[in-house]
Amino acid sequence: MVLIFSLIISAISILVGSVNYISINEGYTFNSTCRNSFECRGKLICLEGTCRCSVELIWNGTNCIMRQMAGLQCTSQIECQDDLLCVEGSCSCHETHYLKDKQCIIRKQSSEVCNNTEECLSTLLCHRHTCQCMSSDYWNGTTCRLRREINFPCKNRLQCKETLDCRENSCQCHDTDYWDGVYCVNRKAAGMPCSSQNECQDDFRCLNESCSCQMLEYLNGDKCFRRQMAGMHCTSQIECQDDLLCVEGICLCHETHYLKDKQCIIRKQSNELCSTTEECLSTLVCHRHICQCISSDYWNGTTCKLRREMNFSCKNRLQCRETLDCRENTCQCHDTDYWDGVYCVNRKVDESNFLKYSYMKQIQK
Numbered sequence: 001m002v003l004i005f006s007l008i009i010s011a012i013s014i015l016v017g018s019v020n021y022i023s024i025n026e027g028y029t030f031n032s033t034c035r036n037s038f039e040c041r042g043k044l045i046c047l048e049g050t051c052r053c054s055v056e057l058i059w060n061g062t063n064c065i066m067r068q069m070a071g072l073q074c075t076s077q078i079e080c081q082d083d084l085l086c087v088e089g090s091c092s093c094h095e096t097h098y099l100k101d102k103q104c105i106i107r108k109q110s111s112e113v114c115n116n117t118e119e120c121l122s123t124l125l126c127h128r129h130t131c132q133c134m135s136s137d138y139w140n141g142t143t144c145r146l147r148r149e150i151n152f153p154c155k156n157r158l159q160c161k162e163t164l165d166c167r168e169n170s171c172q173c174h175d176t177d178y179w180d181g182v183y184c185v186n187r188k189a190a191g192m193p194c195s196s197q198n199e200c201q202d203d204f205r206c207l208n209e210s211c212s213c214q215m216l217e218y219l220n221g222d223k224c225f226r227r228q229m230a231g232m233h234c235t236s237q238i239e240c241q242d243d244l245l246c247v248e249g250i251c252l253c254h255e256t257h258y259l260k261d262k263q264c265i266i267r268k269q270s271n272e273l274c275s276t277t278e279e280c281l282s283t284l285v286c287h288r289h290i291c292q293c294i295s296s297d298y299w300n301g302t303t304c305k306l307r308r309e310m311n312f313s314c315k316n317r318l319q320c321r322e323t324l325d326c327r328e329n330t331c332q333c334h335d336t337d338y339w340d341g342v343y344c345v346n347r348k349v350d351e352s353n354f355l356k357y358s359y360m361k362q363i364q365k
C-alpha cells in the first residue's frame with residue numbers, strides 16, 4: 001500500500017517536473033539532489049543523485065559551459081581550460097608557458113635550444129638559438145639578474161660584470177689585468193704609459209709615467225734582469241750597472257775610474273795623493289805618494305806628454321826636456337849654459353873671472 005502510494009507520487013512528480021522543465025525551463029539547480037536528469041535545470045544532468053554538468057562542461061554559477069581554450073574570452077578562472085589562466089578577459093597560458101598550436105608549452109630555461117624569445121622563460125632572450133640572459137645579466141637559476149660590480153660578493157665568474165673574474169668570493173680583475181674604472185684591461189708591458197703601479201705587469205714599475213724596469217735592472221725581451229756589477233760577465237753595455245762599461249765580455253769601470261770595494265772610484269789627477277798607480281789617471285804613476293808623469297813627460301792638464309826638444313815651442317819650463325828652459329816660447333838652454341847636443345851644460349868659465357864680474361856688479365849698485 002505504502003509502496004504503491006509512493007510510486008504514484010513519484011510518477012506524478014516526474015510528470016510534473018518534465019512538464020515544468022519542458023514548459024518553463026525550471027528544475028533543480030547545481031548540486032541539488034535528484035533522481036533523474038529531467039529534475040535538473042538546463043544542461044544539468046543527474047549524476048550519482050546530484051544535478052551536475054556533463055564531464056566535458058563546467059558550472060560557472062549559472063550555466064554549464066565549455067571550458068575555454070587559450071585566447072578565448074573569460075570572466076573568471078574556472079571558464080578557462082585546466083592549464084590556462086583568465087588574464088585580462090582572455091584565457092592565457094601561465095607565464096611559465098607559451099601558446100603553440102592551441103597548447104601551452106613549457107618555456108625553456110637558460111641554455112636550452114630555442115627558435116624565438118617567446119619560447120624562453122621571461123627575462124631570457126633567444127640568442128643564437130639558445131635561451132640566455134642579456135650580456136649585462138646572469139642566470140641565478142630562476143631569473144636573469146644584473147651582473148655584479150667590482151668588489152661585490154660572487155660565487156662564480158658569470159655573476160660578475162663582463163671582464164671581471166670571481167676570486168675569493170669577490171668580483172675582481174684577473175691577475176694579468178687592472179681595473180681602469182669601467183673594465184678590467186691587460187696590464188702593460190715595458191715602455192707603455194702608466195699612472196699607477198698596478199697598471200704595469202708584475203716585472204715592471206711605473207716610473208716616470210711609463211712601465212719600466214727598476215733602477216738596477218735592464219729589459220731583455222719582455223723581462224727585467226739585474227744589471228751586473230764590475231767584474232761580472234756581460235754581452236752588452238746595458239747589462240752592466242750605470243757607471244760600468246762592457247769591455248771584452250766583462251763589466252768594467254770607465255778608464256777614468258778604478259775598482260775598489262765593488263765601486264768605481266774616480267782616478268786622481270797629477271799632483272794628487274795616492275798609494276798605488278792604479279789610483280792615478282792613466283799615463284800617471286804613483287811616485288812618492290803623488291800621482292805624476294814619468295820624468296821624461298809633462299802633464300798637459302789631461303795626460304802626460306813627452307817633454308819637448310831644443311828649439312821646440314813651449315809655454316813653460318816643464319814642457320821642455322830636462323835641463324832646457326822655456327824662453328821666448330821656445331825650449332832653450334839658460335844663459336849660463338850651452339847645448340852639448342844632448343843636454344844644456346854649464347858654460348866653461350874662469351871661476352876667478354866670474355867672481356870678479358859679480359863683485360863689480362855689486363859695486364856699480
Ligand SMILES: *[C@@H]1O[C@H](CO)[C@@H](O)[C@H](O)[C@H]1NC(C)=O
Pocket residue numbers: 030031059
Ligand atoms: C557542490 O557540492 C560540493 C559537495 O558538497 C561542494 O563542495 C561544492 O562547493 C558545491 N558547489 C556549488 C557550486 O555549490
Ligand SMILES: *[C@@H]1O[C@H](CO)[C@@H](O)[C@H](O)[C@H]1NC(C)=O
Pocket residue numbers: 060061062063065075
Ligand atoms: C555563465 O555563462 C553564461 C554563458 O556564457 C553567461 O551568460 C553567464 O553570465 C555566466 N555566469 C557567470 C556567473 O559568469
Ligand SMILES: *[C@@H]1O[C@H](CO)[C@@H](O)[C@H](O)[C@H]1NC(C)=O
Pocket residue numbers: 113114115
Ligand atoms: C626551430 O624551428 C625549426 C624549423 O621550424 C624546427 O625544426 C625546430 O624543431 C625548432 N626548434 C625548436 C627548439 O623549437
Ligand SMILES: *[C@@H]1O[C@H](CO)[C@@H](O)[C@H](O)[C@H]1NC(C)=O
Pocket residue numbers: 140141142143145
Ligand atoms: C633568483 O633571484 C630571484 C630574484 O631576486 C629570487 O627570487 C630567486 O629566489 C633567485 N633564485 C635562486 C635559485 O637563487
Ligand SMILES: *[C@@H]1O[C@H](CO)[C@@H](O)[C@H](O)[C@H]1NC(C)=O
Pocket residue numbers: 208
Ligand atoms: C722622464 O721622461 C722624460 C720624457 O720622456 C725624460 O725627458 C726624462 O729624462 C725622464 N726622467 C727619468 C727620471 O727617467
Ligand SMILES: *[C@@H]1O[C@H](CO)[C@@H](O)[C@H](O)[C@H]1NC(C)=O
Pocket residue numbers: 300301302303305
Ligand atoms: C793634452 O793632450 C792630449 C793629447 O794630445 C789632448 O787630447 C788634450 O786636449 C790636451 N789637454 C789639454 C788640456 O790641452
Ligand SMILES: *[C@@H]1O[C@H](CO)[C@@H](O)[C@H](O)[C@H]1NC(C)=O
Pocket residue numbers: 310311339
Ligand atoms: C836651434 O836654433 C838655432 C837658431 O835657429 C840654431 O842655430 C841651432 O842649431 C838650433 N839647435 C838645434 C839643436 O836644432
